[in-house]
Amino acid sequence: MTPSVLVFDSGVGGLSVLQHIRQQMPGVPLHYLMDSAAFPYGTKDDELLIQRVVDVCMAGIRELQPAMLVIACNTASTLALPSLRRLLDIPVVGVVPAIKTAASLCEDGCIGLLATPATVHRPYTDDLIRDFAGHCQVSRFGSAELVEWAEDYLETAAQPAGLYDHLQPWFARQPAMSHVVLGCTHFPLLKPLLQQAWPAITWVDSGEAIARRVATLLPVNSHDCQTGPLSCFWTDRQRRPEGALKYLVTLGKVHQHGCLGPDFVIQDIEPV
Numbered sequence: 001m002t003p004s005v006l007v008f009d010s011g012v013g014g015l016s017v018l019q020h021i022r023q024q025m026p027g028v029p030l031h032y033l034m035d036s037a038a039f040p041y042g043t044k045d046d047e048l049l050i051q052r053v054v055d056v057c058m059a060g061i062r063e064l065q066p067a068m069l070v071i072a073c074n075t076a077s078t079l080a081l082p083s084l085r086r087l088l089d090i091p092v093v094g095v096v097p098a099i100k101t102a103a104s105l106c107e108d109g110c111i112g113l114l115a116t117p118a119t120v121h122r123p124y125t126d127d128l129i130r131d132f133a134g135h136c137q138v139s140r141f142g143s144a145e146l147v148e149w150a151e152d153y154l155e156t157a158a159q160p161a162g163l164y165d166h167l168q169p170w171f172a173r174q175p176a177m178s179h180v181v182l183g184c185t186h187f188p189l190l191k192p193l194l195q196q197a198w199p200a201i202t203w204v205d206s207g208e209a210i211a212r213r214v215a216t217l218l219p220v221n222s223h224d225c226q227t228g229p230l231s232c233f234w235t236d237r238q239r240r241p242e243g244a245l246k247y248l249v250t251l252g253k254v255h256q257h258g259c260l261g262p263d264f265v266i267q268d269i270e271p272v
């Protein structure tokens, strides 16, 4: 059996990473797990979040037996990667803001970091800026609104009315930014709208690089051309994640979907 990969996020954001994995390795079976019962992560307390991420990921791994875990969430990765790596004997790939890439592209200008309120203030983020962007000026903007808008956009395709007014005062600051890091996996899902509103900006995210990293860690025979199955699981019993399911069917057949219940067992498994 081809080894599968479990991709995890609080909501739909990790799909922006999953789609690159799918593109680079269409044969690999992919499970998408979203902790929708605890969404959003970007405004939650750190201690609470570490335990939550560990509990949900461990439950997902028990149920799905993947060969690799991808934490497709900057907010969770900048906090919980060490705990997960201590507990697991499969590779754990995390997503952190692509400060290094943006800083190398920008040389000596000003770059922006657009992420959740939690990620912009993390010591992990301070370290990334100190280690890789010493020659740049880095302007940070924490937004919980963009996370919600990305969720809505996937479900309804409705353009968020407040997007321009929300971000334009930041873009108007001097010195002007040339590159902006999308340091939350939800944000690349809004990229067509961001590009339209601020066409001079180069947007940088980690999706493609993460997919390349996954490819190097997976056994070679899993890179065949057959299309691998997709599945989708979530934690909120009250609400089916319609936006995520809609997006996944554009990438291939969703063989299973269901809720990872409070007792951490996957329930209501159905094909789409």
Ligand code: DGL
Pocket (backbone or CB within 6 Å): 009, 010, 011, 013, 014, 039, 040, 041, 042, 043, 072, 073, 074, 075, 076, 116, 119, 147, 183, 184, 185, 186
């Ligand atoms: N997609 C997530 C990230 O990359 C988290 C969004 C949230 O739940 O606040 O940070």
